[in-house]
Amino acid sequence: MTDVITVMSLGWQYASTHGTPIQALRDVNCYVAAGKLAGIVGPTGSGKTTLGQALTGIIPHILDGTLTGFVRVADMNVKSTSVSNISSKVGYVPQNPVDLFVTNEVENEIAFPLENRGVAPDEIRARVDEVLAMLHIEAFRHRDPRTLSEGEMMRVAIGSAIAAEPDVLILDEVLAVLDENGAQDLYNILERMLARGAAVVMIDLDTRWMREHADNVFLMVGGEIIRSTGREIFTREASLLESVGVNIPRAERAPLTIAQLEPEQTADAIIEFDHVDYLYPRSENDDSPQLQDVNVRIPRGAFVGVVGPNGSGKTTLLTMINSQILPSRGRVLVDETDTRECGVRRMAREVAYLDQDPLHMMLTRNVRREIEFAPHALGIPSEEVNKRVNALIRAFNLYEIEDSDPIALSAGQNRLVALAATLASQTPILVLDEPVAGLDYRLKTRFMTMVRELNDQGITVIMASNDSELVERYCTHALRLDAGRVVDFGPLRPLQPTAQAARKVR
Amino acid sequence: MRSQFYIPVDGWLARVDVRAKLFAMLALIVICAMWGNWIFLAAVLVLEHIALLSTHIPANKTLKVWAFFLPIMLIVAITMLFTVALPGNTVWNLNGWQVSDATLTMTAVVALRIADIAFAVFLMLFTTSRASWISGMAGLGLPYNACAAVANAIQFLPTYAATVHDLVLTQHIRGRYARIGKHNPFTRTAAWCSAHIRAIIAAPAHMRYLDRSRSIAALAHGAHINRGSAKRTYLHPAHMRLFDWLLVLLAIVCVALVVVMMTVLGW
Numbered sequence: 001m002t003d004v005i006t007v008m009s010l011g012w013q014y015a016s017t018h019g020t021p022i023q024a025l026r027d028v029n030c031y032v033a034a035g036k037l038a039g040i041v042g043p044t045g046s047g048k049t050t051l052g053q054a055l056t057g058i059i060p061h062i063l064d065g066t067l068t069g070f071v072r073v074a075d076m077n078v079k080s081t082s083v084s085n086i087s088s089k090v091g092y093v094p095q096n097p098v099d100l101f102v103t104n105e106v107e108n109e110i111a112f113p114l115e116n117r118g119v120a121p122d123e124i125r126a127r128v129d130e131v132l133a134m135l136h137i138e139a140f141r142h143r144d145p146r147t148l149s150e151g152e153m154m155r156v157a158i159g160s161a162i163a164a165e166p167d168v169l170i171l172d173e174v175l176a177v178l179d180e181n182g183a184q185d186l187y188n189i190l191e192r193m194l195a196r197g198a199a200v201v202m203i204d205l206d207t208r209w210m211r212e213h214a215d216n217v218f219l220m221v222g223g224e225i226i227r228s229t230g231r232e233i234f235t236r237e238a239s240l241l242e243s244v245g246v247n248i249p250r251a252e253r254a255p256l257t258i259a260q261l262e263p264e265q266t267a268d269a270i271i272e273f274d275h276v277d278y279l280y281p282r283s284e285n286d287d288s289p290q291l292q293d294v295n296v297r298i299p300r301g302a303f304v305g306v307v308g309p310n311g312s313g314k315t316t317l318l319t320m321i322n323s324q325i326l327p328s329r330g331r332v333l334v335d336e337t338d339t340r341e342c343g344v345r346r347m348a349r350e351v352a353y354l355d356q357d358p359l360h361m362m363l364t365r366n367v368r369r370e371i372e373f374a375p376h377a378l379g380i381p382s383e384e385v386n387k388r389v390n391a392l393i394r395a396f397n398l399y400e401i402e403d404s405d406p407i408a409l410s411a412g413q414n415r416l417v418a419l420a421a422t423l424a425s426q427t428p429i430l431v432l433d434e435p436v437a438g439l440d441y442r443l444k445t446r447f448m449t450m451v452r453e454l455n456d457q458g459i460t461v462i463m464a465s466n467d468s469e470l471v472e473r474y475c476t477h478a479l480r481l482d483a484g485r486v487v488d489f490g491p492l493r494p495l496q497p498t499a500q501a502a503r504k505v506r
Numbered sequence: 507m508r509s510q511f512y513i514p515v516d517g518w519l520a521r522v523d524v525r526a527k528l529f530a531m532l533a534l535i536v537i538c539a540m541w542g543n544w545i546f547l548a549a550v551l552v553l554e555h556i557a558l559l560s561t562h563i564p565a566n567k568t569l570k571v572w573a574f575f576l577p578i579m580l581i582v583a584i585t586m587l588f589t590v591a592l593p594g595n596t597v598w599n600l601n602g603w604q605v606s607d608a609t610l611t612m613t614a615v616v617a618l619r620i621a622d623i624a625f626a627v628f629l630m631l632f633t634t635s636r637a638s639w640i641s642g643m644a645g646l647g648l649p650y651n652a653c654a655a656v657a658n659a660i661q662f663l664p665t666y667a668a669t670v671h672d673l674v675l676t677q678h679i680r681g682r683y684a685r686i687g688k689h690n691p692f693t694r695t696a697a698w699c700s701a702h703i704r705a706i707i708a709a710p711a712h713m714r715y716l717d718r719s720r721s722i723a724a725l726a727h728g729a730h731i732n733r734g735s736a737k738r739t740y741l742h743p744a745h746m747r748l749f750d751w752l753l754v755l756l757a758i759v760c761v762a763l764v765v766v767m768m769t770v771l772g773w
Contacts, residue, residue, distance in 0.1 A: 062722050083722075084730040094728050099716050100723035104510060116650075116728035118736035121743055125766035126518045128741065142514065160727060243765060288755035322679060345697070361676055363708075377681040425681065458730060 004168055004199045005055060009069035010011040012050055012059055012223075021065070022049040026223045026370070028069070032216060034167070034201050037190065039210035039231075040203040042220035043245035043440040044412035047202045049095060051313040053211045053224070054078065055201065057086040091161035094439060095172045095411050097153050098357050100324050101145045101417040106137065107252065108143055108373035109114045110159045117164060117186055135185050146282070150177045150356050150434065151310025151466070155185070161187060166201045174409075175206035176437040177356075179309040179466055183209075183435050205440055207234060207241075208249055219244070244319065245440030256307065256468050258478045261490035269297035269333075271321060276330035278484075289328070292484045298462065298477075303455045305471030305492075308481035315356065316465040317481065318431050321462065334429065349378060352425040356433040356464075358418030361405045367398060367417050370406055374425035385424075392420040395450060396443070398488040415439060419447050423454065430454065436470065448474045509659045509668030511631035517561030519633040524642025526750035533757035536766045544611060546764075547618035554625040563632050575624045579617040585610040586613045636661065637742065645744030651729070669712050673705035701732045 012027040013021045024047045040048050045387050053059045071078040074089035091113075095102055101107045110131050114124045114376055132138045134156045140148060145156045154177050155219045161169060169190075175183055187209055189200040191201055202210060209236045210217065219227035221244050227233060233241065238248050243248055278291040291313045306314045317326050322334045323339040332339045352374065355361050355363055364370045371392055393402060395414045401409060419435055429442040430451065436444040452474055455461050465471055472477055472492060480488040507579060517526065558568050587605055594608035634642075636657045643653040677683070683697040721729075 056726055058722060058726065062725070082730065082732075083725040085732050087726050087728040088731055094723070095724075099719040102720055102724045102727060102729075104512075108637045108741060112724075113727040115739050115741060118733045118739050121739055124741050125741065144514075164728075202607045299646050300545075322673065324679070342688075344675060344678040345683050347684070348679060348684035353679050359706060360672065361680065363676060363680060363682075365674075376688045378682060379685050421680075 002034065003031045004074050005030070005033045005038070005074040005201070006070070007031070007051075007054070008071075010071055011026075011066075011068035012047075012138040013066045015066070019170060024065075024223050025054070028220075028225050028276055030218050030225060030228060031212070032201065034199055035197045036215040037202060037210070037213050037219065038216040039207070039219045040201065041188060041205065041207060041241065041246045044416075044443055045410055045440070046140040046220040046244075049172055049410065050223075051412035052170050052201065052203050053090070055170055056090055056092045057081060060112060061113060070300055084116070087113065087166075089162065089167040089168045090466075091166035093154070093157050093161045093169075093171045093174050095174075096359075097157035098146065098150070099359075100157070101153075102351050104144050104146075106140045106143055106145050106148075106156050106159075107132070109156055110163050114166045127163055131163050134189055135159050136181070137204075139341075140271075149178055149311045149315060151182055155182055155310075158186060158189070162193070165193075166198065168201070169193060170203070171203045172203045172327065173205065173424075173438045174237065175204050175209075177310075177434065178465065182310055185205070190233045205230055205246060207213040207246060208236075211248070212438055215452050219246070240335065242441065245442040247444075253460040256305075256436035256472055256478050256480070256492065258488040261477075262309060264426045265491070266297035266299050268300045270300040270302075270335055271462070272296070272333040273317075273320070274331045274333065274380070276320065276327040276332060278320070278325065279328040289319075291327075292482050294330070294484075294486050296458065296479065296486055296489050301455070301458050301460055303452065303461045303475045304463070304477040304478045304479055305475035306462060306479045306481065307466070307468055308487075309469055310466075313484040314481055314482040315433055316461060316484075317359055317479075318353075318433050318464055321429065322347040322353050323451045348374070348425075348427070350427055351429045351431055351473075352422050352427045354422040354433060354435055355417060356437070358414045359406070359420050361421070362414075365405045365407070367404055367406060368393070368402050369407075370417055371421045371424050374421060378425060380425075388424050388426070389420075395446060412439060412443075416443065416447075423450060426459065428452065428459060430459055430461045432461065434464055434466065437466070444470070509634060509664040511628070511664055512635045513563055513567060513632050515562040515564075517563065517633060519557060519629065520562040520638075522633075522636075522753060523744055523750040524634055524638050525644075525645055525744060526746060526753045527630055530757040531626050533761050534564055534626045535623050538626070541764050541768060542555050542612075542619075544617045544770060546613045547615060547622055551618060551625065551731050553740070554622065554629060556627070557629055558632070561633055563703065567632060568581055571624060571628050575621060576720050579620050582620065583613045583617045586616060587763070631660070637740075638744075639743045641740040641742055644740060648707070650738050654724075665713065666709055669709040669716075670702065670705040673708055673712065674701045677704065680747045 007028055007030045009137060012025040013023050015021055028051060040051060043047050043470065053063065054071055059462065060079065061083050067079065073086060077087055078086065101109055102112055107128050107294060110128050111124050135158060137152065137155050137159065145153055148156065154174055158174065174186065178186060193200060197334055204210065211231060214231040217229055217233045218225045219233065219241065227237065234248055236323060241248055273294045273296045274422055275291050276294040277326050279282055279289045306317060310312055316325065317448055320327060320339065321334060323342060323344045362370055365375060368389065371389045372385055375388060387394050395397060398416060398420065401413060406414055409417065415438060436447055448470065451461055476493055479486060538547060570633050587609065590612060591613060592608035594604050594606035596604050597607050597610055598605040639657040639660060640653040643656060644650060685700060686693045686697045
């Protein structure tokens with residue numbers, strides 16, 4: 001069978017404005033045949049995304065740097081073919097689609113590649129209908145994709161990439177933000193694509209599907225492919241994969257078991273949602289409420305995992321805690337203060353918030369200053385700030401990028417900087433929206449351990465996550481949302497009286 | 507592009523072909539600029555508000571336009587009352603400062619003209635999506651890249667405002683002004699100004715970064731694909747219906763009537 005992807009001796013060095021250029025890829029060789037699924041796995045910062053970009057032509061045509069070696073995709077030499085012409089046969093779903101939508105309406109976003117190819121309008125309409133149905137996003141047809149939840153945005157990005165039925169599909173960390181239904185829709189699409197002879201390259205840290213379906217697996221470390229095998233790598237070399245940060249789930253994820261919350265457990269509530277409804281402004285969204293009658297009391301010192309399908313209202317709930325949005329009905333009390341009376345500005349003393357898109361939280365052009373920003377702003381003495389910042393730089397191994405501009409970093413590094421910057425403030429409440437999506441297992445564990453240590457010191461943590469395993473492992477409570485309603489809220493395991501007492505320290 | 511003038515409501519004006527709407531808007535601007543009859547200008551303003559209401563534009567959006575243009579109208583009107591002295595019957599006489607009925611009429615005409623032109627433009631902006639702008643201009647023969655550039659330029663102000671808003675919000679979330687109490691209006695105002703000035707300065711760099719990300723995405727979806735001799739197509743190509751032709755005809759008739767009234771009847 002002929003290879004649709006041929007990569008030989010590929011090297012890529014990013015041009016750097018801060019002295020030494022960064023060697024992102026070294027002597028990469030890989031081959032993928034038509035109708036095959038190739039998985040690219042490896043730790044955060046190992047060059048997976050860079051390799052994906054080299055297959056789309058973004059490298060070397062758009063990003064600055066030096067390319068060596070040879071890349072051929074769908075009979076096109078990447079070096080001598082423009083990105084747009086490569087896209088005639090290659091579909092690409094980037095890691096973070098929020099800033100990458102070209103249009104203001106979901107149906108236009110999916111139609112865009114077809115319009116560029118000159119497909120007849122009737123055919124475009126039929127294909128858009130088909131794609132919307134495949135991804136179960138018909139209801140968002142006329143919505144601005146930027147107003148959707150991250151998982152829904154990812155579905156739109158997938159729809160746009162598959163609309164023109166490419167010969168090669170490259171998916172970069174898409175599973176991290178998709179819920180179970182979204183992932184299943186994607187698997188169905190991939191099965192159909194593979195059956196019609198398209199090649200799929202899946203760059204992901206979630207190896208569940210790859211483990212059963214991948215024909216080729218490439219393990220990348222430090223910009224090199226150190227293993228090029230089949231899916232047997234997940235059984236034969238599991239310890240190697242885990243040692244570099246690739247998690248191999250042992251069994252199917254069991255649903256979370258959420259116990260009944262006793263009234264006395266919420267007697268000392270730090271956050272209270274009192275019959276809260278939230279309706280998006282009409283101009284931005286449809287008329288259905290995003291949150292409906294949310295009535296929850298979060299105990300002081302709890303570590304709450306907010307779970308639920310994409311678009312169930314997790315982010316909306318989180319943004320209410322620090323007054324970013326106010327309830328349409330009902331009230332939210334944070335330490336007995338109504339969020340209506342205390343705006344975002346003053347709420348920053350109580351709540352540190354991490355957005356699901358870390359780049360949107362960056363305010364400086366230097367990693368160290370970014371981490372120092374909040375504690376300095378909150379008036380913490382310089383000595384203490386330095387102590388905290390140094391500890392975080394050490395914990396996340398940010399020495400090499402300490403003086404870099406956050407905008408110039410990779411998505412994974414950006415997330416680490418944002419995590420460190422959020423942890424540095426040590427406010428009584430920590431709100432984290434999908435904090436570890438796209439991070440490798442080692443970094444995920446390191447971050448979550450730090451959050452749990454802060455929680456043990458009495459800091460209340462509210463974390464939205466699609467990863468029920470993570471919630472089960474680290475959280476004390478879980479809150480399950482579905483279509484804007486609280487379905488379940490309670491402890492994940494019985495709290496020991498001593499632990500409860502410790503959590504009340506602050 | 508996260509923010510735009512367009513209001514996604516299902517109104518009759520949103521369904522009108524962009525070319526017809528653009529022609530009608532330009533015709534309206536021309537006749538408002540040409541004919542200085544305050545009764546006509548006032549009638550146009552009323553008609554524009556009826557159009558806004560009937561096409562389901564929320565009242566708060568109309569009020570926002572007034573909030574922006576009313577101060578401009580007042581400044582212009584007051585300046586004219588003090589600086590323009592036309593002969594005519596004196597309406598006010600205050601310590602030597604005289605305002606004649608002709609000056610008052612001219613002031614009203616200029617103020618109404620500003621409002622008429624502003625609302626004509628906003629009728630267009632509120633009811634035309636980015637996709638409609640692009641397909642409409644493509645219908646006039648412009649290539650896609652030019653259409654997209656014009657559509658982006660039209661949305662520059664709301665995008666800039668949204669970026670500034672996001673940057674101010676991020677500063678607040680990250681605690682930049684958290685220590686400022688809520689009871690001192692001076693420190694609060696200073697914090698507000700400081701946050702906005704910082705955001706206004708930082709916004710262009712953020713917008714450049716977003717523009718670059720989007721242009722990469724557009725290329726990766728084939729924005730400059732080689733189609734050979736085939737033309738780019740559109741999901742909803744611009745299409746002139748009978749109603750759109752009637753609107754164009756009505757605009758032509760209105761311009762002709764105004765010209766006749768001005769030249770033949772001397773109004």
